[in-house]
Amino acid sequence: MLNILFAAPEDYWPVYEGLLRDALAAKGIKAKLGTDLPPEEVDYIVYAPNDRLKDFSPFVRCRAVLGLWAGVEKIVGNKTLTMPLARMVDPGLTEGMREWVTGHVMRLHLEMDRHIFGQDGVWRPEVPPLARHRPVTVLGMGALGAACGQALAALGFPVRGWSRSLRKVEGIETFAGPDGLAEALRDAAVVVLLLPDTPETTNVLNAETLALLRKGAFVVNPGRGPLIDDDAMLAALDSGQVGHATLDVFRTEPLPVGHPYWAHPSVTVTPHIASTTRPSSSVTVIAENVARTEAGLPLLHEVDRARGY
Structure with missing residues (x-):
């Protein structure tokens, strides 16, 4: 059983919870999902910039941070984020x-x-x-x-x-x-x-x-x-x-x-509406990256810290 923390603006969770559970289940992944899990027990973080999570250092066993946004400029420079980081490349x-x-x-x-x-x-x-x-x-x-x-x-x-x-x-x-x-x-x-x-x-x-x-x-x-x-x-x-x-x-x-x-x-x-992450398609990208990591494969769309994206 994997523990996956959903760390994003509060209004995202009701939209993503069921979709993410289904996408993980389709990959055969058993997971406990939540917005408030003990940091030392978290295996993956699904992340979009929010006011709650700034310090990643307590997440000592976290295998990867999986971004919900295409842009990572708000997180890539965070010195406490030492685990792999993936950005969202979503068909939608x-x-x-x-x-x-x-x-x-x-x-x-x-x-x-x-x-x-x-x-x-x-x-x-x-x-x-x-x-x-x-x-x-x-x-x-x-x-x-x-x-x-x-x-x-x-x-x-x-x-x-x-x-x-x-x-x-x-x-x-x-x-x-x-x-x-x-x-x-x-x-x-x-x-x-x-x-x-x-x-x-x-x-x-x-x-x-x-x-x-x-x-x-x-x-x-x-x-x-x-x-x-x-x-x-x-x-x-x-x-x-x-x-x-x-x-x-x-x-x-x-x-x-x-x-x-x-x-x-x-x-x-226009008010930053050109495109956005679509929950229904982005959860399949998240589930695929969890499955890949568990299988020892490289992340899709992993961020190159030196280049910043």
Whole structure:
């Protein structure tokens, strides 16, 4: 019998309890689940950032911490967390992100806002370019970035992808490293940010990199708020270098009421809803990782502490 601590915001537990029990049982795993188990008896921790668990040192026999979120920036630097850590790569999360990104890129590409919000009696017959004339760059070639890039490529967009280390993704021209970043961004008409939040990715879109984009480019950020230098973005919006920014994530959330993004006519703010972990599919990932660890196999999606994701 394994002891599995569920350490997440309180409103998660009623949703996850039954689903997680069933997923573990389907793997033949007998487990005691709870939100308040003796630390010295815990074998696994299912974790999402919460106010209750900050110190992992009492969990002396814990084999792994299994994250419910794709992002681990709130936990990866915790020095008391010495056991293996896995992040969530969930099919439902990937599907949701692909749908959100595709929808917003198409909205911007087809310039739909002009017609949706321009019902003022003015006939505007301007036709947008075809997708093949509007190159897209996706920053981040992990599971989410690759899925979004391939969906856009299937619609006819020329897609380039960038990551810290080179990854081959079918249908996407990929680049890596500092020199590759400039090449990937040069003349991009749409930029989608799906990088993790690490010291190396902070302000990856700044005055210098924004200047590489095609004049009037669109920026879509469902990744992490610190990926964008906000002052540089606002300046690029004001100058017309960036035509529109659709932003789902921010350095401070909720986005403060007085933040310039709220009132800027060329910014769309969405409240961190691009995608989220789906309980029904994420529990199968958790159960699979417990089963793998018990069988002596490596964790799926284990975090590289040196890289931060």
